[in-house]
Amino acid sequence: MFKPDFFDLIALNIKESGLGSTKGWKRLIIEKPFGHDLTSAQDLNEKLSQAFKEDEIYRIDHYLGKSMVQNLEALEFANPILQSLWNNQHIANVQITASETVGVEKRADYYDQAGEIRDMVQNHMLQLVMMTAMHLPKKLSSHEIRDEKRKVMESLRSIKKEDVDLHIIRGQYDAGEIHGQPVVKYTDEPKIDSSSQNDTFVAARLWIDNSFWNGVPFYIRTGKRMKDKSTRIVIEFKNYLKDLYKNQDETVEPNLLIIEINPHENVALQLNSKNSLKNGKIEPVRVEFAAEQKGAPEAYERLIFDALTNDSTFFAHWKEVELAWEWIQPILEAFEENLLPLYPYSSGSHGPDEANRLLEEDGFKWWFDEEYSERKN
Numbered sequence: 001m002f003k004p005d006f007f008d009l010i011a012l013n014i015k016e017s018g019l020g021s022t023k024g025w026k027r028l029i030i031e032k033p034f035g036h037d038l039t040s041a042q043d044l045n046e047k048l049s050q051a052f053k054e055d056e057i058y059r060i061d062h063y064l065g066k067s068m069v070q071n072l073e074a075l076e077f078a079n080p081i082l083q084s085l086w087n088n089q090h091i092a093n094v095q096i097t098a099s100e101t102v103g104v105e106k107r108a109d110y111y112d113q114a115g116e117i118r119d120m121v122q123n124h125m126l127q128l129v130m131m132t133a134m135h136l137p138k139k140l141s142s143h144e145i146r147d148e149k150r151k152v153m154e155s156l157r158s159i160k161k162e163d164v165d166l167h168i169i170r171g172q173y174d175a176g177e178i179h180g181q182p183v184v185k186y187t188d189e190p191k192i193d194s195s196s197q198n199d200t201f202v203a204a205r206l207w208i209d210n211s212f213w214n215g216v217p218f219y220i221r222t223g224k225r226m227k228d229k230s231t232r233i234v235i236e237f238k239n240y241l242k243d244l245y246k247n248q249d250e251t252v253e254p255n256l257l258i259i260e261i262n263p264h265e266n267v268a269l270q271l272n273s274k275n276s277l278k279n280g281k282i283e284p285v286r287v288e289f290a291a292e293q294k295g296a297p298e299a300y301e302r303l304i305f306d307a308l309t310n311d312s313t314f315f316a317h318w319k320e321v322e323l324a325w326e327w328i329q330p331i332l333e334a335f336e337e338n339l340l341p342l343y344p345y346s347s348g349s350h351g352p353d354e355a356n357r358l359l360e361e362d363g364f365k366w367w368f369d370e371e372y373s374e375r376k377n
């Protein structure tokens with residue numbers, strides 16, 4: 001492990017010492033932070049490129065090593081039934097949550113500079129968006145998959161700095177309770193300045209302007225000191241029956257595909273069925289399966305193995321990283337210039353209430369906050 005400040009220096013020294021030009025292969029495995037903003041990331045990449053070619057650089061995003069994330073392409077690719085529904089004709093919205101119970105822990109120096117936007121959104125959350133929204137290539141090769149992910153980023157509608165407050169909610173945790181234990185507010189954490197305006201929660205509404213996703217909002221949210229640890233993707237299908245049943249007592253829930261990534265690995269499809277014990281009332285039912293986790297390799301084990309065997313499928317290509325920084329840049333600037341409120345939220349909650357507003361504006365809600373809180377971590 002070495003400090004990110006030395007990434008470029010080490011790469012250059014590998015080159016200058018001649019170590020990089022011996023026979024055989026060389027690979028650079030590198031993990032975030034990959035720059036602090038667009039310019040510094042480009043600068044770092046430029047320096048690394050002097051010593052390593054793009055196909056020799058393996059940028060780890062450990063979310064891409066998680067088995068359920070790797071399973072996303074198979075779910076879609078190997079199930080024509082899902083593949084045929086994976087577009088704006090059938091999907092109403094996509095919700096991606098990565099909530100954590102941990103706070104800043106012992107990483108004040110890094111985290112207070114990075115914030116949730118760089119720590120989780122620029123990399124992990126956008127990678128989950130890419131993996132969910134990418135159009136399946138004809139061949140499942142590393143080159144083609146990464147190409148499809150890049151296309152998603154190229155179609156991601158950019159948000160102007162002045163409009164950031166319309167699509168992004170930022171928050172910072174207050175004191176509260178996590179699993180029954182009191183915890184302090186962010187600005188009372190060791191080594192955090194009492195006036196820090198750093199974000200520990202971010203929710204966002206994204207639009208992907210291509211023929212598959214036009215008109216389908218993608219909502220993402222991630223935060224520290226939230227009620228539970230849960231990483232999940234919920235795909236809400238269009239509910240044509242809602243209008244049909246509008247004037248009756250009966251409500252019909254939309255079909256949902258729920259992909260739990262962490263700490264449980266589970267896929268569930270919510271359908272509707274009549275309950276004959278309740279006078280034929282239509283109720284949601286679930287078809288689900290849990291992935292066998294025992295003995296499965298950890299995300300990092302998987303990724304390091306892939307890097308050694310020259311498989312870059314689940315590593316971030318420079319283009320993905322650069323486009324992610326490009327999308328994030330106006331948001332960083334709006335945060336820095338305080339162009340939007342920093343909402344406090346109690347530790348142990350689901351984040352600031354304002355994060356619900358993003359969905360309510362479009363007639364939706366976050367699914368299952370309470371249900372997933374009750375599942376044992």
Ligand SMILES: O=P(O)(O)OC[C@H]1O[C@@H](O)[C@H](O)[C@@H](O)[C@@H]1O
Nearest residue numbers: 062098100102119120124231262
């Ligand atoms: O969801 P996971 O695998 O526990 O990873 C979350 C962690 O991901 C890391 O990349 C972030 O720096 C941490 O702040 C975060 O806690």
